Amino acid sequence: MTHFTAEDFKNGQILVFDKPLEWTSFQLVNKVRWLIKKNCGIKKIKVGHAGTLDPLATGVLVICTGKFTKKIPELQGQEKEYTGTFTFGGTTPSYDLETEVDKTFPTEHLTEEKLKKASEKFTGEIEQYPPVFSALKKDGKRLYEYARKGEEVKIDPRKVTISSFELTQIRLPKVDFKVTCSKGTYIRSLAHDFGKAVESGAHLSALRRTKSGDFHIENALDLDTFISKLPKKE
Numbered sequence: 532m533t534h535f536t537a538e539d540f541k542n543g544q545i546l547v548f549d550k551p552l553e554w555t556s557f558q559l560v561n562k563v564r565w566l567i568k569k570n571c572g573i574k575k576i577k578v579g580h581a582g583t584l585d586p587l588a589t590g591v592l593v594i595c596t597g598k599f600t601k602k603i604p605e606l607q608g609q610e611k612e613y614t615g616t617f618t619f620g621g622t623t624p625s626y627d628l629e630t631e632v633d634k635t636f637p638t639e640h641l642t643e644e645k646l647k648k649a650s651e652k653f654t655g656e657i658e659q660y661p662p663v664f665s666a667l668k669k670d671g672k673r674l675y676e677y678a679r680k681g682e683e684v685k686i687d688p689r690k691v692t693i694s695s696f697e698l699t700q701i702r703l704p705k706v707d708f709k710v711t712c713s714k715g716t717y718i719r720s721l722a723h724d725f726g727k728a729v730e731s732g733a734h735l736s737a738l739r740r741t742k743s744g745d746f747h748i749e750n751a752l753d754l755d756t757f758i759s760k761l762p763k764k765e
Contacts, residue, residue: 535760537571543599545606549751550592550740556583562754563594570761581606582714582743583666587627588615590740591748609744610694612711615737617722619704622732624678625664626719636732643701649728650708653696658688659720691716705736 535544550559557580564578577600581593590613595603619641621632661667663678663686677684692713700707710718719735726733741748752760 534762535571536762537573540567540571540573540576541597543595543597543602545599545602545746546594546596546757547743547746547751548592548594548757549748549753550584550589551754552589553586555586556580556592559592560594563596563757566754566758566761567596570758579603582611584740585627585629585719585738587629588738588740590738591743591746591751592740593743593746606744608714610711610713610742611716611740611744612709612742613718614699614707614709614739614741615718615735617706617708617725617733618736619706619726619729619731619733621734622723622726623734626662626717626723627735627738629664632734634732636726636730638704638731641703641729641731645729646701646706647698649725650696650698652728653721653725654693656690656692659691659717659724660686660688661717662719662723665717689715693721696721709741711742 546563548559550556560578560580564576567573567576567578576596578594578596579600581595581603584590584592593606595606620638621635623630623632661674663684664675667674669684674684674686693710693716695711697709698706699709710721718738722733722735739748
């Protein structure tokens with residue numbers, strides 16, 4: 532098994548992790564930085580990630596170290612692939628399970644044909660409103676800071692590109708999907724907007740990033756594997 536050295540991390544590494552459920556992307560970056568410093572005897576090392584994953588999502592999180600942190604903007608811009616589940620019949624303020632269902636909707640009228648037809652409207656370049664429970668900044672504050680205080684905030688729509696959107700299993704009220712999309716696409720917003728498009732409500736109930744650019748989930752590290760590749764302290 533290849534072991535990393537302190538020099539490897541300083542010169543630059545691209546590490547592909549499978550982010551655990553309920554961890555923030557920032558927590559994983561902090562943990563990786565702490566492990567590198569502790570095991571390699573380094574006092575200071577740059578570590579950053581190339582594309583946030585929500586705490587309730589798992590999957591590919593690309594982390595760069597040392598000189599390779601300069602590659603982050605380029606890596607962030609690459610196309611992403613996700614799989615997950617929408618749950619119809621209810622919306623939440625955060626568009627996912629971070630908050631409770633606040634409104635319920637009928638689902639009896641939903642059919643496979645209606646859902647598949649509506650999914651076609653969500654490919655290509657679309658306009659999307661980011662969720663108010665997100666880390667985007669407005670007037671120097673993150674949107675979720677306004678949301679948690681119950682403050683109203685005007686959010687502008689953004690253009691995103693969805694190159695493919697497939698419903699992989701329909702077992703109402705749950706629908707599994709696979710989507711390939713551009714940087715900046717919110718799958719939570721896609722869930723919310725899709726619910727509206729079929730005259731119901733929907734929220735995101737599971738999400739896994741399976742690909743980011745050329746980095747695949749099959750090659751992703753968990754923390755135990757990463758630790759096993761670090762220098763052993765005498």
